[in-house]
Amino acid sequence: MTTAKNVTAASPARRELSMPPRWTLLLRRREILVTAVIVIVVAASTAAHPYFWASGNLAFIFADSVVITFLALGESFVMIGRGIDLSVGAIMGLSAIVVGFRIQNDGLPLLPAVLLGAAVGIVLGLGNALLVGVVRLPPIIATLGTLSVYSGLEFVVTNGNQVDTIPSSITNLGSDTVLPGIPVILLLTLPFVLVSAWVLRYTTFGRSVYAVGDDAEAAYRAGIAVQRVLFLTYVISGLFAGLGGVAFLIYTSGASSTTGINDNLTAIAAAIIGGTALTGGVGGALGALVGSVFLTVTLTALSFVHVSDVWQPAGVGVLVLLAVLYDSRSRAGGTRRRAKRQRQGGPR
Amino acid sequence: MADHAGRAEPAVRREPGLRSVVGADYETRGVTKAFGDVTVLRDVTVHFYRGEIHSLIGENGAGKSTLVKVLAGMLPADQGELVLDGQRLPALTPRDAQRHGIYLVPQEPRLMPDLSVAENLYLGALPTWRLGTVSWRRMIDTTEELITSVGLRADPRLPAGRLSLAQQQLLECARALSHGCGTIFFDEPTSPLTARDAERLFELMWQMRDQGLTLGFISHRLDEIEAVSDRITVLRDGDVVARAERGTWTRENLVTAMIGRKLTITRRAERTAGPGAVMVDVEDLVSPPEVNGMSLRIRAGEIVGLAGLVGSGRTEFAETMFGIRHPASGTVTVNGRNITGASPRKCIDAGLIYLAEDRGRNGIFADVDIARNATSAIVGRLPKVAGSFVRPWKEQELAQLAALEMDVRASSIAAAMKTLSGGNQQKALLARWMLAKPRVAIFDEPTRGVDIGAKESIYSIIESLVASGLAALVISSELEELVRMCDRVYSVYEGRVTGELAGDAVTLEALGQLAVGA
Amino acid sequence: MTTLALPRRWRVPAWGACLVLAIIAELVYFTLTTRQFAGHGTGMLDLTEQFAPTGVLALGLAMVILTGNIDLSCGANASLAAVIAGTVLAKGGGPGLAIVAAIAVSTLFGLFNGIIVAFVGIDSLLVTLATQFIVTSIATSVAGASPPFGFSSAFQLIGQGSVNDVPIALLIFLVIALAVIVTTGYTGLGRSLTLIGYSPRAALYSGIAIRGSLTAVFTLCGALSGLAGVLLAAYYNSAQPDIGTDLLLPAITVVILGGMDIFGGRGRIGEVVLAVFLLGFLSQGMLIEGDSSLSITMITGLVLIGALVIKFAFERNLRQRLNARMRRFRTLSRDPHGPEGHGS
Numbered sequence A: 001m002t003t004a005k006n007v008t009a010a011s012p013a014r015r016e017l018s019m020p021p022r023w024t025l026l027l028r029r030r031e032i033l034v035t036a037v038i039v040i041v042v043a044a045s046t047a048a049h050p051y052f053w054a055s056g057n058l059a060f061i062f063a064d065s066v067v068i069t070f071l072a073l074g075e076s077f078v079m080i081g082r083g084i085d086l087s088v089g090a091i092m093g094l095s096a097i098v099v100g101f102r103i104q105n106d107g108l109p110l111l112p113a114v115l116l117g118a119a120v121g122i123v124l125g126l127g128n129a130l131l132v133g134v135v136r137l138p139p140i141i142a143t144l145g146t147l148s149v150y151s152g153l154e155f156v157v158t159n160g161n162q163v164d165t166i167p168s169s170i171t172n173l174g175s176d177t178v179l180p181g182i183p184v185i186l187l188l189t190l191p192f193v194l195v196s197a198w199v200l201r202y203t204t205f206g207r208s209v210y211a212v213g214d215d216a217e218a219a220y221r222a223g224i225a226v227q228r229v230l231f232l233t234y235v236i237s238g239l240f241a242g243l244g245g246v247a248f249l250i251y252t253s254g255a256s257s258t259t260g261i262n263d264n265l266t267a268i269a270a271a272i273i274g275g276t277a278l279t280g281g282v283g284g285a286l287g288a289l290v291g292s293v294f295l296t297v298t299l300t301a302l303s304f305v306h307v308s309d310v311w312q313p314a315g316v317g318v319l320v321l322l323a324v325l326y327d328s329r330s331r332a333g334g335t336r337r338r339a340k341r342q343r344q345g346g347p348r
Numbered sequence B: 001m002a003d004h005a006g007r008a009e010p011a012v013r014r015e016p017g018l019r020s021v022v023g024a025d026y027e028t029r030g031v032t033k034a035f036g037d038v039t040v041l042r043d044v045t046v047h048f049y050r051g052e053i054h055s056l057i058g059e060n061g062a063g064k065s066t067l068v069k070v071l072a073g074m075l076p077a078d079q080g081e082l083v084l085d086g087q088r089l090p091a092l093t094p095r096d097a098q099r100h101g102i103y104l105v106p107q108e109p110r111l112m113p114d115l116s117v118a119e120n121l122y123l124g125a126l127p128t129w130r131l132g133t134v135s136w137r138r139m140i141d142t143t144e145e146l147i148t149s150v151g152l153r154a155d156p157r158l159p160a161g162r163l164s165l166a167q168q169q170l171l172e173c174a175r176a177l178s179h180g181c182g183t184i185f186f187d188e189p190t191s192p193l194t195a196r197d198a199e200r201l202f203e204l205m206w207q208m209r210d211q212g213l214t215l216g217f218i219s220h221r222l223d224e225i226e227a228v229s230d231r232i233t234v235l236r237d238g239d240v241v242a243r244a245e246r247g248t249w250t251r252e253n254l255v256t257a258m259i260g261r262k263l264t265i266t267r268r269a270e271r272t273a274g275p276g277a278v279m280v281d282v283e284d285l286v287s288p289p290e291v292n293g294m295s296l297r298i299r300a301g302e303i304v305g306l307a308g309l310v311g312s313g314r315t316e317f318a319e320t321m322f323g324i325r326h327p328a329s330g331t332v333t334v335n336g337r338n339i340t341g342a343s344p345r346k347c348i349d350a351g352l353i354y355l356a357e358d359r360g361r362n363g364i365f366a367d368v369d370i371a372r373n374a375t376s377a378i379v380g381r382l383p384k385v386a387g388s389f390v391r392p393w394k395e396q397e398l399a400q401l402a403a404l405e406m407d408v409r410a411s412s413i414a415a416a417m418k419t420l421s422g423g424n425q426q427k428a429l430l431a432r433w434m435l436a437k438p439r440v441a442i443f444d445e446p447t448r449g450v451d452i453g454a455k456e457s458i459y460s461i462i463e464s465l466v467a468s469g470l471a472a473l474v475i476s477s478e479l480e481e482l483v484r485m486c487d488r489v490y491s492v493y494e495g496r497v498t499g500e501l502a503g504d505a506v507t508l509e510a511l512g513q514l515a516v517g518a
Numbered sequence C: 001m002t003t004l005a006l007p008r009r010w011r012v013p014a015w016g017a018c019l020v021l022a023i024i025a026e027l028v029y030f031t032l033t034t035r036q037f038a039g040h041g042t043g044m045l046d047l048t049e050q051f052a053p054t055g056v057l058a059l060g061l062a063m064v065i066l067t068g069n070i071d072l073s074c075g076a077n078a079s080l081a082a083v084i085a086g087t088v089l090a091k092g093g094g095p096g097l098a099i100v101a102a103i104a105v106s107t108l109f110g111l112f113n114g115i116i117v118a119f120v121g122i123d124s125l126l127v128t129l130a131t132q133f134i135v136t137s138i139a140t141s142v143a144g145a146s147p148p149f150g151f152s153s154a155f156q157l158i159g160q161g162s163v164n165d166v167p168i169a170l171l172i173f174l175v176i177a178l179a180v181i182v183t184t185g186y187t188g189l190g191r192s193l194t195l196i197g198y199s200p201r202a203a204l205y206s207g208i209a210i211r212g213s214l215t216a217v218f219t220l221c222g223a224l225s226g227l228a229g230v231l232l233a234a235y236y237n238s239a240q241p242d243i244g245t246d247l248l249l250p251a252i253t254v255v256i257l258g259g260m261d262i263f264g265g266r267g268r269i270g271e272v273v274l275a276v277f278l279l280g281f282l283s284q285g286m287l288i289e290g291d292s293s294l295s296i297t298m299i300t301g302l303v304l305i306g307a308l309v310i311k312f313a314f315e316r317n318l319r320q321r322l323n324a325r326m327r328r329f330r331t332l333s334r335d336p337h338g339p340e341g342h343g344s
Helices: A022-028 A030-048 A055-080 A088-106 A110-134 A139-158 A168-175 A184-202 A204-214 A216-221 A226-252 A263-273 A285-304 A309-331 A337-344 B064-071 B094-099 B117-121 B136-149 B165-178 B195-210 B222-228 B251-259 B314-322 B344-350 B359-363 B370-374 B376-381 B392-405 B422-435 B452-467 B479-485 B508-515 C014-033 C043-066 C074-090 C095-120 C124-143 C153-160 C168-186 C188-198 C200-205 C210-236 C245-257 C269-289 C293-328
Strands: A177-179 B026-035 B038-048 B052-057 B079-084 B087-089 B102-105 B183-187 B214-218 B231-236 B239-245 B278-287 B291-299 B303-307 B329-334 B352-355 B440-444 B471-475 B488-493 B496-502
Touching: A030 A285, A055 A088, A055 A168, A055 A184, A055 A204, A055 A226, A055 A263, A055 A285, A088 A110, A088 A139, A088 A226, A088 A263, A110 A139, A110 A168, A110 A226, A139 C245, A139 C293, A168 A184, A168 A226, A177 A184, A184 A204, A184 A226, A184 A285, A204 A216, A204 A226, A204 B117, A216 A226, A263 A285, A263 A309, A263 C124, A285 A309, A309 C095, A309 C124, B026 B064, B038 B052, B038 B064, B038 B214, B038 B239, B052 B064, B052 B195, B052 B222, B064 B102, B064 B183, B064 B214, B094 B102, B102 B165, B117 B136, B117 B165, B136 B165, B165 B195, B195 B214, B195 B222, B222 B251, B231 B251, B239 B251, B278 B314, B278 B471, B291 B303, B291 B314, B291 B329, B291 B471, B303 B452, B303 B479, B314 B344, B314 B352, B314 B440, B314 B471, B344 B352, B352 B422, B359 B422, B359 C200, B370 B376, B370 B392, B370 B422, B370 C188, B376 B422, B376 C188, B392 B422, B422 B452, B452 B471, B452 B479, B471 B479, B479 B508, C014 C269, C014 C293, C043 C074, C043 C153, C043 C168, C043 C188, C043 C210, C043 C245, C043 C269, C074 C095, C074 C124, C074 C210, C074 C245, C095 C124, C095 C153, C095 C210, C153 C168, C153 C210, C168 C188, C168 C210, C168 C269, C188 C200, C188 C210, C200 C210, C245 C269, C245 C293, C269 C293
Parallel strands: B052 B214, B052 B231, B102 B183, B183 B214, B291 B496, B303 B471, B303 B488, B352 B440, B440 B471
Antiparallel strands: B026 B038, B026 B079, B079 B087, B231 B239, B278 B291, B278 B329, B488 B496
């Protein structure tokens, strides 16, 4: 039985464990670090290609990140609770298809479209929630199963057609900018990010997600309704994926049977880079935003230095590896993560 | 006011904080509890009074831990009742118990490492503000107050994983108080603590007692029990065999009650052959922070003991020898080979084996059958065909023979390890290690969680192995065990060897003194 | 007098029996409802060519899952191998060289996965997630604008040829299956893998070479992914860079369907092989019936979920029966300890 004891000291000062002043803590926060790296990347890219800094380009980059932000936001909720959702991309795709057809064929206006997207996402998220929260399947398998089912559904629903006409009243949201460089659509994501951050920090539900992710059994014994919390995280993940589908429509003005299929892992990558770990108990909404912006900025910068689009996935892969390596190094000395991980392994 | 399950809510509104918490008059009446066909508690009646520290003592397996778990709602009793302040309690869950002011500080405090101290304190009951939002300000302030009142000095925003074990225990005490619990049970809190940390805990307990709380305390260490308790109840094999109030007991009476016979430690017969060549030579092994320069020597045919309180670094020392931990400096030589820092595999190949302290986590493969558990250390040396392909039937026979030799009792070696009792699991592990044909064996708490019959069995196994030339190192917190088996005993305190006793000098008194660093 | 009997020589695995019954049921169903299914008696065998690559992939993945890890990059690895084989063939190399090059590269990536997981200590889910991305990019890049196709008939034989009406691809799959069964069940490495899956800590304390075993298993998975890629290229006679990526989902499904525990330890490779046939014939039968390949993906997902729900219910029942047996087989001597083992 190993203990990290404050052994020899007799002086009380040694025994006291204090936190460094708040501002240093803030600096060390993951979100700030990643933002700093974003700034560096932007600066470097602009130095190499002045156009990088042009307002049109920046707006494009931010708009590009919106869909992944939504997916990563939902994924963060799930991952903080020590789960994983491999079906977010498919949910987004299905939502884009369903809403897209309604807009295209029936002229659905924006606000009902958003609500419809949310509804689709919630319903699909319920599938995951039932499998993990009620039937208690391991999340990897449950969401892998729903991924297959939802991907197949995408083909079934499109039935050979695709969404290609979205009225400009809607798509303009993707290209219009409020301030130079800040697209409207980014502003639309901010409320969701902020509300999520608030929920995670200031509601009992939000704190329960962290508790469940850190030690589900202890949370249960403390009276937290673990299965209910897990259930809700998957519904939330579905909800955000559904909203992401609407964002996708706004941004790309189209959807097809293959929409979103490859975005699952990018969403997870964004969440991880933003500070959420697969082992649960840490992370947050701001991290999802920052992580996805970081991914988009870096990948765009790569294409600016004439790295072919072929290498974008590799870029994501390398960034994830770097983020994880950084995590394992910085956490090695600190908390009892290793003990926790040994107890249960990953989110399987 | 009753909740939907019909359970009565306690009428008293409880306020957190040491000053406002009140203990209750809590008793068990005729509680019986069995696991399968093994009765762990038999018609147990114990009364915990306000303003008292009431200790439960007894040997391993006497039922102490089970009793406090029943008291705290962790386990249901099969028969009997729990009476709180004169009122009979219906079936309890841990939450119900907490609402009634009953709290159990577990043997190993289990906190959320990534959540702050404050959140751990208020887990499941976060203080809220308007609209049910979490009030961090209030949480942190009250946390500050509470943890200071129990003597824990740490920033409430710190992730709880950074606290030491002793601090985590204090946090558990603070948790109890934060829930407004005045009836608190401690399940062997001092086992992993240093003497200094234990002192701090006792000071807190005395404070609580003076405030009128009801405290239950389990420990193995009689000197602690004697120093701390106002009342003692002795359990043996599930029965209450003795009760005593302060001033009415003697050490001897307690021990007699605990083991049911006059304490005669029969030391094993002096060995006819003298010990052989030096098998193990450890020089100045350092592995911070627990191992701070330990040296020892063991000869073939010798049993050497390591005495000391849990937490003195003995297990860490063994793990450093065996390659689980990395040595910062020092050397380990086994049978002439330098194996300092070598992996467990290399140690085993060099002839050194280690029977781990934490059997459940580091020893057994719970869901795997006995046979494969037995052969797990010799996976590379199994009987093979064409040099690579295991002959499973031969493997089974090998395992069966080894298990029979070690007196493992089970219906078949295909039974899963988790279906065995503690004693049989331990014997199966011995079978595993003996299949590895070691020259040196480290036994870390070999009889922990093992019933009396199996204990004797294990002692005789170890002794016969040593008689055939094994060099054995026994780490144990049971001084009687060391006195019985060992030719020599080193005492260890905070990672250093503080003394050595040999031959007839190995007595309970001498060991006891050395172990606490006196 | 203690008993400690040796186990009965061979017991019928329950889940395996279920799988066999399911396979028979579906074969009967398809033969009766779909004319082309049985063909001229050998039609069914030809169908196995289609899912032999998935089977080989699943075998590699199963070994990794046995240790409690996962390899999300095996599909991409197969794609890369296919692309490399195709490129070598297109540049004029012989089939032998193509196969060797393809498998060598995929083995290297497997080794990379293994080293990062075993020595750096990062969770395999994350590592193989990242590797999957990286390998996908490399495959796309190597394939270039026009991925190679139209290979020599010698090469195509591997994926499409038969010996006495038995497809070569099927033979390859069965040989590999046998090899994997023998490796996991009858070698020191296999023992180590299973024990690591059950309890990495206990394995550490038992002196099992954890890092070496993990590296080996990921490397083997890489090699098998390469073989799967070669089979794919031979069968489809082309090397699209995503040819293997679609196989990841079916491969995982097959492994889980075959009764392996995603947390490691439990599972028989033999049952995974049965699951390969179960799922393989299911998809093929549906294809012949005229269902689109995408509703097949859906059905695969449903089968996965359905099978697991059944299995969980199955196991809960089994656990109750096991508890009853535990009480009967308790030790003869008096033992005040419950199933927990510890006690005071």
